[in-house]
């Protein structure tokens with residue numbers, strides 16, 4: 118009865134493939150089938166993050182890309198085969214990494230509970246745990262019970278992953294197509310407090326914004342001068358710069374004060390200031406306590422996008438391959 122109600126509400130509110138399908142995710146889904154799963158994932162992540170402080174950023178972006186293409190179904194983890202080019206082999210996958218960490222955790226989980234815990238859940242839990250290491254407590258709640266998809270198509274990435282060149286309207290529409298609100302958009306953009314971006318994606322803002330050798334006027338001039346010392350020419354496509362100067366491994370609320378000072382890295386960041394409603398949300402999120410609470414809620418919604426549950430999908434044996 119309750120689930121029928123939920124389905125009806127979901128269809129009315131967001132359509133079948135929206136966030137509401139997360140309604141069938143549960144707290145501690147593996148409590149009986151693999152009671153140690155969440156602990157193993159957490160222990161492994163502690164080790165991996167201490168060896169690689171960039172890992173939280175890598176996993177956070179990987180999880181986001183997984184959820185925005187075919188829902189959070191682990192499709193981003195699949196490798197291409199003779200007959201199929203997978204999501205991870207599309208252009209926006211630049212610098213996606215962390216795959217080997219997920220595979221390593223999956224091996225450890227398989228060793229104690231074979232064929233039980235999905236790759237989609239492992240990625241979701243591992244992301245939460247990685248971002249949470251510095252806080253020494255889980256930053257958001259992860260419901261579980263996702264199952265793995267068996268399709269990963271390179272051609273679906275461009276239509277689903279937002280581009281760093283998107284304007285406000287495009288960003289808002291992209292998030293809405295995933296059942297996420299403008300508020301989620303501004304809150305989740307705060308993920309750009311950690312990690313790096315490639316010069317290739319901001320070079321136009323620095324050197325050729327309108328095709329006349331000019332600079333993006335929505336970028337702070339002094340910050341642009343600094344960025345030019347890193348991204349030294351239009352032809353530099355390999356160098357990376359911190360998303361957030363000085364705090365690229367520290368998850369905090371610095372994204373917002375920087376954004377408000379016109380120091381957002383990409384056009385898509387700057388675009389959040391072009392409308393009053395989103396600019397006002399950004400101003401509120403300067404408050405770190407508020408940001409952390411909102412981020413937790415939006416991550417829960419992100420992690421529920423288009424999930425496969427019940428008997429849909431499968432539990433992959435190997436996160437890189439569909440079961441044969």
Ligand code: HEM
Nearest residue numbers: 174177178181211212279280281305308312313314315385
């Ligand atoms: C709002 C639309 C978004 C756009 C247009 C966007 C775009 C990008 C781009 C272009 C990069 C740099 C990739 C590279 O040069 O290697 C990046 C990095 C990153 N993004 Fe986003 N992103 C968006 C939203 C998100 C969301 C919702 C999350 C997670 C909740 C996220 C998390 C990250 C992280 C952590 C990095 C750093 C990755 C690293 O250090 O390797 N982004 N994003």
Ligand SMILES: *[C@@H]1O[C@H](CO)[C@@H](O)[C@H](O)[C@H]1NC(C)=O
Nearest residue numbers: 197198199200201202439441
């Ligand atoms: C690729 O497709 C062909 C023809 O449909 C099939 O015979 C072959 O087994 C497939 N190969 C793989 C690796 O799936």
Ligand SMILES: *[C@@H]1O[C@H](CO)[C@@H](O)[C@H](O)[C@H]1NC(C)=O
Nearest residue numbers: 266267268269429430431439
């Ligand atoms: C994926 O699984 C569905 C449902 O189990 C099945 O109908 C479909 O053929 C599978 N697709 C691939 C590419 O394996």
Ligand SMILES: *[C@@H]1O[C@H](CO)[C@@H](O)[C@H](O)[C@H]1NC(C)=O
Nearest residue numbers: 282283284285286287288391
């Ligand atoms: C945003 O970009 C789209 C696609 O390029 C364009 O049609 C639209 O006019 C742009 N919107 C604004 C407000 O610039």
Ligand SMILES: *[C@@H]1O[C@H](CO)[C@@H](O)[C@H](O)[C@H]1NC(C)=O
Nearest residue numbers: 324325326327328329330351
């Ligand atoms: C700047 O952009 C314009 C228009 O896209 C292009 O014609 C020109 O070659 C670019 N300049 C450089 C130095 O690449």
Ligand SMILES: *[C@@H]1O[C@H](CO)[C@@H](O)[C@H](O)[C@H]1NC(C)=O
Nearest residue numbers: 196220224434435436437438
């Ligand atoms: C999983 O599949 C990948 C890709 O084929 C392979 O390289 C890897 O060794 C496999 N892992 C295990 C544990 O079999």
Ligand SMILES: CC(=O)N[C@H]1CO[C@H](CO)[C@@H](O)[C@@H]1O
Nearest residue numbers: 205206207208210211212213
């Ligand atoms: C990390 C990863 O899988 N990178 C791939 C991204 O896609 C290109 C092709 O567009 C591949 O060459 C990379 O290996």
